Amino acid sequence: GGRSADSSPCVSGEARALALAQVGRGTAGQQRGGEHELQKATRVFCPALVPRVLRALRRRCGCAVLRLAALQQREVGVLWHRMLLRIRTKDGMERVTVTEGATVGQLKSALEAGLGVPAAQQTLSLEQKVLLEGADLSAFRDMADDRTSLNSLNVRHGSVVFCAHGTERKVAATVKPNSFRKMTMDDLFAKQTRIERQEAPACATLSLDRDAANAFQSYGHQTGFNAMRMGLLYGTVDEQGNVRAEVIFEPPQDGNHVVVERAQGSEAAQEKADALASSLGMRRVGLIFSRVLHEEEAEFTVSAAEMRLMAAEAAPEGMDESFVSVAVKPELNEEGRAEVHFEAFQASKQCVDIYKKGLFANTEAYDGVEEIRKEEGEDVDLSEVLDVGSTRMTKDVVVAGRDVKDVDNDFFLVPVKILDHAGPLGASFPVENRLIPQTVNELRAHLQGGKSKGLPYVQILSDFHLLLFLAKHMDGGDIALLADAVRAGNPVAEGYQLIIEALAGLA
Numbered sequence: 001g002g003r004s005a006d007s008s009p010c011v012s013g014e015a016r017a018l019a020l021a022q023v024g025r026g027t028a029g030q031q032r033g034g035e036h037e038l039q040k041a042t043r044v045f046c047p048a049l050v051p052r053v054l055r056a057l058r059r060r061c062g063c064a065v066l067r068l069a070a071l072q073q074r075e076v077g078v079l080w081h082r083m084l085l086r087i088r089t090k091d092g093m094e095r096v097t098v099t100e101g102a103t104v105g106q107l108k109s110a111l112e113a114g115l116g117v118p119a120a121q122q123t124l125s126l127e128q129k130v131l132l133e134g135a136d137l138s139a140f141r142d143m144a145d146d147r148t149s150l151n152s153l154n155v156r157h158g159s160v161v162f163c164a165h166g167t168e169r170k171v172a173a174t175v176k177p178n179s180f181r182k183m184t185m186d187d188l189f190a191k192q193t194r195i196e197r198q199e200a201p202a203c204a205t206l207s208l209d210r211d212a213a214n215a216f217q218s219y220g221h222q223t224g225f226n227a228m229r230m231g232l233l234y235g236t237v238d239e240q241g242n243v244r245a246e247v248i249f250e251p252p253q254d255g256n257h258v259v260v261e262r263a264q265g266s267e268a269a270q271e272k273a274d275a276l277a278s279s280l281g282m283r284r285v286g287l288i289f290s291r292v293l294h295e296e297e298a299e300f301t302v303s304a305a306e307m308r309l310m311a312a313e314a315a316p317e318g319m320d321e322s323f324v325s326v327a328v329k330p331e332l333n334e335e336g337r338a339e340v341h342f343e344a345f346q347a348s349k350q351c352v353d354i355y356k357k358g359l360f361a362n363t364e365a366y367d368g369v370e371e372i373r374k375e376e377g378e379d380v381d382l383s384e385v386l387d388v389g390s391t392r393m394t395k396d397v398v399v400a401g402r403d404v405k406d407v408d409n410d411f412f413l414v415p416v417k418i419l420d421h422a423g424p425l426g427a428s429f430p431v432e433n434r435l436i437p438q439t440v441n442e443l444r445a446h447l448q449g450g451k452s453k454g455l456p457y458v459q460i461l462s463d464f465h466l467l468l469f470l471a472k473h474m475d476g477g478d479i480a481l482l483a484d485a486v487r488a489g490n491p492v493a494e495g496y497q498l499i500i501e502a503l504a505g506l507a
Contacts, residue, residue: 083150083157087111090131090197091169091400092408098150100157105146107161116169123164126153128301130164132415133197137164160299193359194398195407198348201414202321204241206286206344208233209423212248215431216288217328217340223435225293225330225338228260229253230309233286234277234464237322243285246423247464249273252433257292258383259305269433272471276464279483280425287313290328293338297331300389300409302345304366307391307409310347311355321349324416344416351412354393361392361405425486429466438469444504457492458485461500473503 085107087094096110108119124143129135143153143161155161216231230253233245251270252263262270277283289309302310306327314323324346330338347355354360363369366385373380390406399407430442443466450460461467461482471479478496485492501507 083155083159085155086158086160087115087163088128088131088160089115089117089163089165090410092402100151102150103146104143104148104150104153107150108146111163115163117163117165117167121165121167125162125164126155126160128162128299128410129415130162131410132301132413133199134201134415135164140164193354195411196350197411198346198350198414201324201346201416202241202349203237203243203324203344203346203416205417205419206243206245206324206326207419207421208326208342209235209246209425209427210420211427212246212423212425213342213420215427216248216250217290217342219431219434220290220328220330220340221338225290227257228255228289228292230255230260230287230289232273232284232313233288233324233326234273234280234282235285236282237285237320241322243322243324244421244423245285246280246282246425247277247427248288248431249277249464249468250431250433256381256383258303258387260289260309272476273468275476276467276471276479276483279480280464280487284319285322286324286326288326288328291330293330293332295332298389301413302327302389302409303386304388304391304409305383305386307347307351307412308355308360308386310345311352311360311412314347314352315356323347326418342418344418346414346416348412348414354397359393359395359397361394365392365394424462426463427465429463429469431465432468438465440504443469443500444506447501447504447506457497458489461492462486470500470503474499 082097083100083102084095084097087096094115096107096114098107098110102110104124105119108122108124111117111122112119123130123137123140125140126142127140130137130140216229220229229250231248231250233243234247234249235243235245237243251273252266253260254263255261274284287310289306291306310325313319313325324344327343327345329341329343331341333339363382363386366382366388368385369382372382372384389410390408391412393405393407396403396405397407398404399411429446430436430438432438446463446466447460450457467479467483467486470482474482478499482492482496484490498507
């Protein structure tokens with residue numbers, strides 16, 4: 001065959017099958033042995049190679065290969081109509097084989113036989129959210145009818161199907177224990193770090209101000225959702241853990257199609273936003289980020305880059321357990337237009353804790369780094385490797401009884417019910433730190449627009465982004481007094497009105 005023993009399964013199977021051409025000219029016993037080898041070969045290489053191998057066998061064996069006609073119909077024909085499906089459960093990714101015309105009920109039977117999960121306890125779906133802790137399983141109806149054919153659901157060879165179940169399964173460990181090796185502190189730490197799902201969020205609900213949410217997602221529409229974008233939520237939290245986000249501050253940032261991070265030197269802008277929010281009776285309560293627009297929906301809920309961002313923003317001192325994150329996901333509808341969906345999650349308490357302990361591996365540790373550098377050079381952006389649905393740890397942790405370094409991000413996510421409301425602040429003034437900078441021209445247009453509507457001056461100033469712009473030109477103490485007036489709805493002192501009018505060129 002001319003192939004090494006460590007070739008890929010597809011190539012190895014082809015080489016072994018082609019080599020059987022010589023066997024076809026041998027004795028009847030050798031031919032029977034050749035048929036047996038071909039049976040094994042057809043189970044390991046891809047269906048696309050089947051006709052190619054058979055043609056080669058006919059060319060090399062002549063009439064002798066006619067003895068394989070029955071085998072072709074019996075084995076190769078079955079191979080053509082057999083589908084290998086990837087099944088994602090709470091225990092990880094597993095595989096099952098069904099016939100191409102199988103129904104949902106037949107898939108459940110195959111899962112019961114292969115995974116040991118009773119069909120009655122299975123909830124199958126093509127939506128990954130079915131695996132999230134606390135998900136309402138009755139809401140996932142796409143695979144609820146056992147009579148539905150998999151073909152009608154566009155389930156094909158290699159497709160991923162998500163299976164939620166309540167069965168406790170014993171999954172074999174990938175690393176065999178070695179009782180003769182002395183256990184190090186790292187080994188002991190790995191044994192103690194067991195990744196567990198958090199059953200309930202510390203944030204009971206999240207309510208987003210409609211105008212603030214619309215201002216954030218509209219920028220994505222304007223830019224075609226061609227890069228990730230992040231913002232910080234400011235608002236209040238009540239005693240029951242209900243978070244009410246009133247404004248979104250967008251810090252100076254750099255983003256591409258996979259990651260987004262604060263720009264260097266953004267601390268000063270952050271301090272001003274924190275101070276203004278405090279004067280308005282609010283504090284930082286969460287994070288919001290938007291994804292780029294893809295033609296196909298990702299197979300994971302959040303990526304490794306997004307999981308790191310969520311943990312990093314929830315980790316600083318002063319952030320309490322109610323800190324919540326919102327993912328803004330654009331998707332193409334049937335007309336080819338982008339529709340935006342808002343989903344709220346919390347990074348579990350354990351996720352934030354292990355991030356603080358430094359267990360999140362850096363980008364260099366992910367698969368694909370060497371290949372990227374080989375193709376594009378040493379000094380190249382590596383963020384592409386973080387566009388995966390699991391987070392790599394710096395050392396082994398225990399997940400579902402297995403020692404692993406890659407943790408499915410679903411283990412770290414806790415879904416939160418999301419609501420909306422109309423808050424006391426407006427969001428019509430241009431947002432800070434975007435491609436088009438804020439200028440006094442926008443200030444003048446905003447003031448004139450408010451006056452033309454006959455609005456009280458305090459209502460005209462009731463916009464977080466406007467006050468943040470004024471903070472660049474006025475003393476911090478004066479901004480605090482203006483914020484107090486806005487918060488209480490009191491008239492703005494005439495002196496401050498004159499200063500703002502002069503700044504806008506209206507005096």
